[in-house]
Amino acid sequence: MRSETPDDSGLAVVAPVEQGGAVQRRRVRKATAVTVRLDDVARHAGVSTASVSRALNTPDLVSPVLRERVTKAVRELNWVPNGAAKALASLRTRTVGAMIPTLGHQNFALLIETLQRELGKARYTLQIGCVENSAELRLQQGLKMVEQGVEFLVLVGEAQPPVLFELLSSRKVGFVITYTSGKERPECCIGFDNYDAASRITGHLLELGHTIFAMIAQPDVMNDRIQQRVAGVRDRLAQAGIAIRPQHFTRADSRSIESGRSGMRTILAAAGDRPTALICANDYLASGALIEAKARGLAVPEDLSVVGFDDTDMSAHLEPPLTTIRVPSREMGEEVAQHILRVLEQGITRLPPPLEARLIIRGSTASPGRAHRG
Amino acid sequence: MRSETPDDSGLAVVAPVEQGGAVQRRRVRKATAVTVRLDDVARHAGVSTASVSRALNTPDLVSPVLRERVTKAVRELNWVPNGAAKALASLRTRTVGAMIPTLGHQNFALLIETLQRELGKARYTLQIGCVENSAELRLQQGLKMVEQGVEFLVLVGEAQPPVLFELLSSRKVGFVITYTSGKERPECCIGFDNYDAASRITGHLLELGHTIFAMIAQPDVMNDRIQQRVAGVRDRLAQAGIAIRPQHFTRADSRSIESGRSGMRTILAAAGDRPTALICANDYLASGALIEAKARGLAVPEDLSVVGFDDTDMSAHLEPPLTTIRVPSREMGEEVAQHILRVLEQGITRLPPPLEARLIIRGSTASPGRAHRG
DNA sequence: CTCAAACATGAAACCGCTTACGCGTGCTGT
DNA sequence: ACAGCACGCGTAAGCGGTTTCATGTTTGAG
Numbered sequence: 001m002r003s004e005t006p007d008d009s010g011l012a013v014v015a016p017v018e019q020g021g022a023v024q025r026r027r028v029r030k031a032t033a034v035t036v037r038l039d040d041v042a043r044h045a046g047v048s049t050a051s052v053s054r055a056l057n058t059p060d061l062v063s064p065v066l067r068e069r070v071t072k073a074v075r076e077l078n079w080v081p082n083g084a085a086k087a088l089a090s091l092r093t094r095t096v097g098a099m100i101p102t103l104g105h106q107n108f109a110l111l112i113e114t115l116q117r118e119l120g121k122a123r124y125t126l127q128i129g130c131v132e133n134s135a136e137l138r139l140q141q142g143l144k145m146v147e148q149g150v151e152f153l154v155l156v157g158e159a160q161p162p163v164l165f166e167l168l169s170s171r172k173v174g175f176v177i178t179y180t181s182g183k184e185r186p187e188c189c190i191g192f193d194n195y196d197a198a199s200r201i202t203g204h205l206l207e208l209g210h211t212i213f214a215m216i217a218q219p220d221v222m223n224d225r226i227q228q229r230v231a232g233v234r235d236r237l238a239q240a241g242i243a244i245r246p247q248h249f250t251r252a253d254s255r256s257i258e259s260g261r262s263g264m265r266t267i268l269a270a271a272g273d274r275p276t277a278l279i280c281a282n283d284y285l286a287s288g289a290l291i292e293a294k295a296r297g298l299a300v301p302e303d304l305s306v307v308g309f310d311d312t313d314m315s316a317h318l319e320p321p322l323t324t325i326r327v328p329s330r331e332m333g334e335e336v337a338q339h340i341l342r343v344l345e346q347g348i349t350r351l352p353p354p355l356e357a358r359l360i361i362r363g364s365t366a367s368p369g370r371a372h373r374g
Numbered sequence: 375m376r377s378e379t380p381d382d383s384g385l386a387v388v389a390p391v392e393q394g395g396a397v398q399r400r401r402v403r404k405a406t407a408v409t410v411r412l413d414d415v416a417r418h419a420g421v422s423t424a425s426v427s428r429a430l431n432t433p434d435l436v437s438p439v440l441r442e443r444v445t446k447a448v449r450e451l452n453w454v455p456n457g458a459a460k461a462l463a464s465l466r467t468r469t470v471g472a473m474i475p476t477l478g479h480q481n482f483a484l485l486i487e488t489l490q491r492e493l494g495k496a497r498y499t500l501q502i503g504c505v506e507n508s509a510e511l512r513l514q515q516g517l518k519m520v521e522q523g524v525e526f527l528v529l530v531g532e533a534q535p536p537v538l539f540e541l542l543s544s545r546k547v548g549f550v551i552t553y554t555s556g557k558e559r560p561e562c563c564i565g566f567d568n569y570d571a572a573s574r575i576t577g578h579l580l581e582l583g584h585t586i587f588a589m590i591a592q593p594d595v596m597n598d599r600i601q602q603r604v605a606g607v608r609d610r611l612a613q614a615g616i617a618i619r620p621q622h623f624t625r626a627d628s629r630s631i632e633s634g635r636s637g638m639r640t641i642l643a644a645a646g647d648r649p650t651a652l653i654c655a656n657d658y659l660a661s662g663a664l665i666e667a668k669a670r671g672l673a674v675p676e677d678l679s680v681v682g683f684d685d686t687d688m689s690a691h692l693e694p695p696l697t698t699i700r701v702p703s704r705e706m707g708e709e710v711a712q713h714i715l716r717v718l719e720q721g722i723t724r725l726p727p728p729l730e731a732r733l734i735i736r737g738s739t740a741s742p743g744r745a746h747r748g
Numbered sequence: 749c750t751c752a753a754a755c756a757t758g759a760a761a762c763c764g765c766t767t768a769c770g771c772g773t774g775c776t777g778t
Numbered sequence: 779a780c781a782g783c784a785c786g787c788g789t790a791a792g793c794g795g796t797t798t799c800a801t802g803t804t805t806g807a808g
Contacts, residue, residue: 037764048788053766063786080545083522084461085764088793093458103487109477113504120515125501125522129494130487141494148457148499171454257691284687291691313658314688317631317665411794422758427796437756459794462763 036079045073056081087149095125096340097150099141101132101223105255105284106312107329108156111178114333115154122341133222135161146171152340158184159224174343178332179225181354190335192357194225197325198232200359201307202279204323206240208367210277210305213237214248216263216289217281218255229281229309248275252285260288268296276304276368283308283315283324290318290364301366311360320363328355410453419447430455461523469499470714471524473515475506475597479629479658480686481703482530485552488707489528496715507596509535520545526714532558533598548717552706553599555728564709566731568599571699572606574733575681576653578697580614582741584651584679587611588622590637590663591655592629603655603683622649626659634662642670650678650742657682657689660696664738668693675740685734694737702729 042049047066055062055070062070073079087093096119100108116126127150129141142164145153153168153175160177168175175188182189205213215233220226237243247270252259263285267275278293280286286308290300298304300320308315308324315322335352342348416423421440429436429444436444447453461467470493474482490500501524503515516538519527527542527549534551542549549562556563579587589607594600611617621644626633637659641649652667654660660682664674672678674694682689685700709726716722 035764038766039764049765050767050789051787054787057766061786066786078544080517080521082462082764084458084467085793086766087458088456088462088795089764089766091766091793103477103483104480106478106480109483112502113477116502116504120503120518123518125518127499127501128486128490130490143454144494144497144499147454170452257687261691287688288691291693294693313631314661317635317662319665319668319693409794412796413794423795424759424797425757428757431796435756440756456794459763460796462765463794463796465763465796 036077038079038081041070041073041077041079044077045069093149093151094123095127095148095150096152096154097127097129097145097148098154099129099131099138099145100156102130107310107327110329111333114330115337118334118337119340133219135222139164142167146173151344152176154178154336157224158182158189159222176336176339178336180228183224183228187351190332190339190351190355192328192355194228195232197357197359198229198309199236201309201323201325202233202236204359204361205277205279205305205307205365206236208305208365210368211242212273212275212277213242213244214250214267214275214278215244215280216250216252216260216267216278216285218252218259218285226281233279245272247271255282255284257284257288257291260285261292264289264292264296278304278306280306280308283310283312283322286322286324287314287318290322301364302369305365305368307365316362318364323362323365324360326358326360328357331355410451412453412455415444415447415451415453418451419443467523467525468497469501469522469524470526470528471501471503471519471522472528473503473505473512473519474530476504481684481701484703485707488704489711492708492711493714507593509596513538516541520547525718526550528552528710531598532556532563533596550710550713552710554602557598557602561725564706564713564725564729566702566729568602569606571731571733572603572683573610575683575697575699576607576610578733578735579651579653579679579681579739580610582679582739584742585616586647586649586651587616587618588624588641588649588652589618589654590624590626590634590641590652590659592626592633592659600655607653619646621645629656629658631658631662631665634659635666638663638666638670652678652680654680654682657684657686657696657698660698661688661692664692664696675738676743679739679742681739690736692738697736697739698734700732700734702731705729
């Protein structure tokens with residue numbers, strides 16, 4: 001019953017065939033058919049290709065007998081479906097793209113890992129692209145992803161080249177923006193409010209009585225999240241009638257610990273009253289600053305309060321542990337994955353409620369000048 | 375000259391056609407042809423589809439005039455090629471897979487980011503899969519990648535389910551193993567010698583005069599790299615007639631800082647002489663241990679020397695900075711990417727020379743009992 | 749000036765899988 | 779007993795590109 005048609009070896013005959021005046025030929029298939037294809041499975045199982053496809057993709061549409069025969073044939077022939085053919089025929093790639101600044105930041109790595117895991121469970125594939133802050137490269141990467149046929153795109157931040165959005169909408173590729181709750185496109189965002197969080201952590205320092213502030217932030221080109229964090233700090237301080245002196249505002253080279261240290265050095269070298277509170281745009285910078293401050297003989301938080309943003313793993317283990325904003329990367333990853341699945345499988349486009357970025361008060365903040373008596 | 379054939383609207387006629395006794399029908403193409411296809415471009419440019427394809431993929435095979443016409447049509451129609459169709463027709467996916475334990479470890483994140491960047495330059499796509507230590511899941515992930523048509527696979531460590539290797543070889547998918555120089559399959563590895571590096575850092579401690587050692591290592595199930603690091607330490611110590619006492623060998627839950635701290639607590643709570651040297655299987659554990667040791671009032675390195683493995687960003691900034699082994703993740707990523715391109719584009723399968731994992735001596739190690747007078 | 753080799757282009761056969769259609773069966777209702 | 783339905787399954791038409799041939803068209807050598 002499982003015997004194959006012996007003569008049907010898959011080798012076509014080279015034979016000109018007169019038909020309607022046109023000479024038609026068939027190409028010779030390469031004799032060494034290395035790959036097992038779906039029709040090999042079908043022949044082996046003694047059923048049609050359609051049945052094989054159905055048995056595997058929509059099992060309840062076929063009889064148990066057929067299903068069994070097919071799975072057996074698949075197993076015996078060790079068949080692995082061809083994803084490209086599948087994608088082409090079904091017009092579904094089951095692929096999602098994610099464009100992030102870098103994997104070098106723990107939070108993005110966690111986002112990606114979570115996304116990949118969650119989407120993988122639903123048999124989707126994640127394709128990543130790391131592009132720091134060049135609009136050109138982002139567009140290019142986006143185009144590449146659209147070519148690859150991503151059915152959805154995950155972006156970080158609203159600051160994207162406008163052409164990218166046009167591309168996505170013309171191709172009808174859905175997208176979601178993370179790490180922000182959005183200003184211009186809140187209807188596409190799954191994230192939290194950077195501005196508000198920055199404002200809150202600044203408020204915490206103000207409540208402690210600080211009046212002289214410093215700040216270290218990485219470059220904010222094409223980075224609306226940093227822009228918002230900086231704005232949140234500035235505006236909150238302004239409400240209290242305070243401004244950061246120019247010499248106390250340092251633009252770090254990157255988001256590294258080393259940048260934080262050198263930023264701290266710059267600030268300490270600045271003329272005028274020494275600030276009592278330092279706000280860093282992320283925890284790498286904050287960690288570096290804290291370490292450098294201590295190395296320079298400053299007591300934290302007695303001489304200087306330091307706060308960060310992100311709550312990286314290391315932050316809780318610094319001495320003193322860092323006051324910071326906890327960014328819900330894992331939750332974001334989960335929410336985003338669920339959202340994507342909802343859109344793709346059920347057409348539900350409603351977004352989940354915004355996530356919370358909690359203020360985590362630890363030991364690196366205290367009232368200015370508070371001695372270590374307490 | 376560029377006028378389209380007006381009647382050829384893409385809508386096929388529904389018409390049964392008698393031919394050889396079989397009734398054939400053509401399906402009606404959906405009237406709203408949302409997507410611009412290659413033949414739309416061809417029609418718009420007034421050339422054949424073959425020419426369009428050639429003009430874009432092998433430009434020097436066509437005349438400049440045609441090339442210009444085609445690129446113009448592409449631009450005007452805003453055409454984006456369909457990757458699946460391309461892959462199916464060309465039997466090339468230009469996709470590479472990478473299966474790593476996690477993105478939560480900075481080194482793997484850096485490897486992946488480098489890989490993605492380098493392969494991306496050559497217009498390849500990277501597909502990642504994070505699987506910690508389950509053979510089952512790894513196989514599953516591998517199968518998924520083969521289905522997706524990866525042309526090459528990057529693995530971490532030699533400890534992989536044997537079936538995975540069979541799958542790869544039967545599908546003729548090349549692969550390379552990273553983060554190890556290999557014991558069973560050195561001919562597939564681009565990495566460094568974990569055993570040797572562990573041996574060297576142990577030697578460093580022995581030279582300082584330590585005699586009582588402790589160790590913290592994460593689980594080594596399906597993790598040959600950790601197994602080798604542990605073996606390297608054990609064997610080197612044995613050469614000096616020393617063994618780690620069971621109560622001083624702690625298996626951490628994970629690779630986190632927190633695990634390192636709790637490992638340190640366990641060791642400090644152990645009965646008998648306190649060890650003077652602690653070897654951790656990675657820098658997260660080492661950082662945690664170092665922090666915990668200090669929190670418990672131990673002086674590092676005076677009371678306890680601590681070493682790690684990996685040289686994460688934070689390691690150099692700890693107080694004292696951590697003596698460790700620098701793992702060449704970026705170099706590995708670059709080497710691996712170049713190797714893959716060489717194999718795929720030129721058929722050159724010769725591997726680059728093994729990479730070096732350098733011992734970085736910093737402040738966390740000293741002779742036992744050396745007071746802080748120095 | 750003639751003939752062949754080199755070049756530029758088009759027609760159409762795939763790549764391997766999904767799926768719209770239609771046909772034959774076995775059941776149900778009357 | 780017979781029309782009418784569901785249900786299972788096979789046939790074959792795509793999906794949107796690439797690539798092999800074959801066919802003009804030039805170009806270059808003799």
